[in-house]
Amino acid sequence: MNKLSQKQKGQISIFLVILVLSVVFTIIFGMSGIMVYQIRMSGWEGESVQAYQAADAGIEYFLNQIKNSGSIGAAYLCSGCALGQNCPTVGEGSYCLETDDPTLTNATYIKAKGKFKDTQRAIKIVRD
Numbered sequence: 001m002n003k004l005s006q007k008q009k010g011q012i013s014i015f016l017v018i019l020v021l022s023v024v025f026t027i028i029f030g031m032s033g034i035m036v037y038q039i040r041m042s043g044w045e046g047e048s049v050q051a052y053q054a055a056d057a058g059i060e061y062f063l064n065q066i067k068n069s070g071s072i073g074a075a076y077l078c079s080g081c082a083l084g085q086n087c088p089t090v091g092e093g094s095y096c097l098e099t100d101d102p103t104l105t106n107a108t109y110i111k112a113k114g115k116f117k118d119t120q121r122a123i124k125i126v127r128d
Helices: 006-068
Strands: 093-099 109-116 119-126
Touching: 006 093, 006 109, 006 119
Parallel strands: none
Antiparallel strands: 093 109, 109 119
16 A cells, blocks of 8 residues: 555656755855855955055165155155056056155155055055
């Protein structure tokens, strides 16, 4: 009496195959979504590093100017350029400088803002 007919066995088999395939496809699509996100994140990290390097180039310029001439050009200040427009470039990035005294005689800090694509990073050094 409890014997399943051949038709019922076939239906159970089809149901189990569909269930297993659904689980497998769910896992595959979930993993592919994670991988796509990781790839995008690595691209953002690369942009962040390049923006940081542009800011670092601004700090290096500032330190070189202190050593050689004692002042920085107005074109390098953030007030003299909108970051990313008419600013000094480093590769594909750009930077501008911000300080409380452009003549550097009484400057207490210098902040370099770097930009690469849509990513911005800043470095600030304080003078003792």
